[in-house]
Amino acid sequence: MGDILTQSQYDELLSDEVQSEGDVDLRVEIAEKRVVDHYRRDREGSLDWYYAGELDPTASVRLVGYREDNGTFDAQASDEDLTRRLRIVIAKVVEWTYQRDDIEHIQREMKGQSSVSYADLPQLPSRLFRLLDPYDESEPVSGIW
DSSP: OOSSSOGGGHHHHSOHHHHTSTTHHHHHHHHHHHHHHHHHTTOOBOHHHHHTTOOOTTOSSOBTTOOEETTEEOTTTSOHHHHHHHHHHHHHHHHHHHHHHHHHOOOEEEETTEEEEOSOOOOOOGGGGGGGGGGBOBOOOOSOO
16 A cells, blocks of 8 residues: 555545456555656756755655655645645556556466566656646756757
8 A cells, every 4th residue: 555645545546447456555556656766766956946945955756845754755744736646646657557457468477465567667658747747846858959
């Protein structure tokens, strides 16, 4: 089970088909890690955001308003709208992984209550992250190359 998208939000954000799967909690946990890790890598905040006082140089995640407590997402301290958007994006990633499994028939093996996939994790489409664009503090690509 995830720290950001909790079971209490499943009914609101995940389809009935996804909720009926046995490994939904594991998929939510993996989706959370992939979404947060997307904003952890190459963290170099925009100088404009820094000088405006909106960039926390001690934060490890490139999302304005994202707060952690001992390395775990802190929903109480984080921006409320950002938290809502993160939950939606994580739910979209979970839904996308199930759709991808249906389309590509990724080979899996059942091991007890969970399944193991032998395929590499595919790159997530950038469209899944658009809802978080207003909070992304990474430096936008601009200028002439």
